[in-house]
Amino acid sequence: MSDMHAHSVAFVQETQIPPAPPPARETGVIKWMRENLFSGWFNTILTLVALYIVIRLVVGVFPWFVNGVWDADSIRECRDILQGQVGACFAVLVDRWDHLLFGFQYPADGYWRPVLAFILLIGAAMPALFYMYIPSRFLIATALYPFVAYWLLWGGSLWVPIFVLAAIIATGLIFKLVEGMNVQARTMIAALVGIVAGLGLAYLLYLGAKELWFISESVGSSGGFATIASLLFKAFSIFTFVFFVPMGIFVGYAIYQSAEDGGLVTVVTSLFAIYVMLAYLLGPVSGAINSIIPIELEPVPSRDMGGFMLCMMLGTVCVSLSIPLGIVLALGRQSKMPLIKGVCVVFIEFVRGVPLITLLFVANVMLAYFFPPGSGLDLFLRVVIMITMFSSAYIAEVIRGGLAALPKGQYEAADSLGLNYTQATRLIILPQALKISIPGIVNVAVGLFKDTTLVSVISMFDIVGMIRGPIQQSTDWISVYWELYGFAALCFFVICYGISQYSQWLERQLQTDHR
């Protein structure tokens, strides 16, 4: 210690200073307003301008609302009632309420069906959405819901969805059975399945090659582009002709070889089983049972679905399918196996590079060419496939971001404890990666839900299709815009805001890093 210090620097704190409340002007409304609205001359001006705009809006819209006419049969009657005053014609919503919700072709005496399906949806979604508070055995309701909802919405015999459910359970049992078999029995199955799958694949490739040759011939050679296209198709065709037998043998042999560890043969056998059951047994069996114990609702074809119901159906189905598919794609893209990785990358990049409308047109027009006439997929199903593909590619990329954000140590810790890939992914990696991805997934889900209105361009009558088509083109309600589109916007806003609030709540629930 130098002599310049007159006193010692040693110091001991002997009392603990008690906590005190902050000064009064640092709390409450006044502080909030000072900090958020009037913290400087620039912010003060902004606040005043914003206040002015809000007041003008309210003053402008308020009479329109208050003078709104709820009871009229046409836009002309509305105008008569208003007598030149500013006012909305909400009567259109009352008059066309059913059409806005269910479309104009859904049988009117069956409106209770979608309403019941919607109520059940809320009940069935609860165990999945609030899984931390509801015992997991209630998830059975979630699992059964699609079958019930299908029956309610499309009608027909109840035995059809029941048979499909039974076929899925049976396939699960077959999977377990083949997995648990001894190697000899499995080798026999593998040989059988290998031969059938090999032959089947070879036959399909042969058909494809012939088809390609036919296309090449019909493209012709008039003009440079056609010549190139024709040659390309010929090349593909020859390639397929050369390889259809080796591919069949290769795949068949690969299945046969998998008998020992049982991975491939188990999956292929299960797929075979469910294909046979759905393609050959579904119709006859459910028909037979129905003739003995008929439980039927009036069947409604997909073309007759419409209104906001169609948006809800597409939104619910596509969101719940595209999240699992997105997870699989994201994991596939991270895979060390080049083939799986390649397929996933190509799929994601291709689908992301194409506008959704294009895919919907493909669903509407093109897919019909790929299936034999009469056996074509249902239009609703085709649209679902396209929207699901589209949004799953986006979700896959969101989840990939979540996977990449996990520290490498998490993978290592899971490995070092002896967890295998499936366990580590399911228990350690995905819960964390999905949690990180929630905002992104919700972003895609909300976007998807609103994109369901795009089906109006392929002449499906969803809520926008209904407004643009049957409602506004009727002489009664011509040139009614604000009320109708406002209502559509409100419907979407309620659902999307709900999704957003749920996701924020979920994020808070999953927060574990502080008390």
Next chain:
Amino acid sequence: MADAATNVDTSQMKVSDEVAISIQKMNKWFGNFHVLRDIDLTVFRGERIVICGPSGSGKSTLIRCINALEEHQAGTIEVDGTLLSSDLKNIDKIRSEVGMCFQHFNLFPHLTILENCTLAPIWVRKIPKKEAEETAMHFLAKVKIPEQADKYPGQLSGGQQQRVAIARSLCMRPRIMLFDEPTSALDPEMIKEVLDTMIELAEEGMTMLCVTHEMGFARQVANRVIFMDAGQIVEQNEPEEFFSNPKSDRTKLFLSQILGH
């Protein structure tokens, strides 16, 4: 450096002549970089080995090869009689027998402390949940934090997290424990609580391989100290000899640098 002043009870710390790990002519490359060169190492059951050396010398990589977190490209590694090959079944078997603690703990942040400890026993060992929880509480009591069982890792201090990580490994009842710089990310105050836990483990006769710079720990607990440099084992000896009478110049330089202040 935390000088663990605890008296170490050596009564149980016997080394048997049963071989726990046998590494022969093991080589590893990261791309073109030759990280581990001709590693020969035999670890007997009950041995406590401290591996030290400058950073980049390959000591972490060496112990990470033992449970196949890193793949080796040449030579053989045999753990408890199981040959480490690319066969996934062997790898999973070895991993469930070998516990590991990491520098950054790597606890699972989305699970509670108790769930962290019961996860692997339930899913890998297929032990009933109740039994796994009892085991977990036993080991959490052993590392002296049973009262934290229902908290999440993010709510614990670094030293507590590392002790949970040790308990998590012990719940698998491993026969060998690997420690990869377990105290390097901790405050000095917390180093001691982790080292005490490790000393306790050693006293019970656990086979341990420990990459650490805690020379006090090495002196007290280890029965062999290995010094690595540039991917090779340069020197190995009993701790007394190693510290008081290092043979190679590289070892002398290293010791003078870490013990010099």
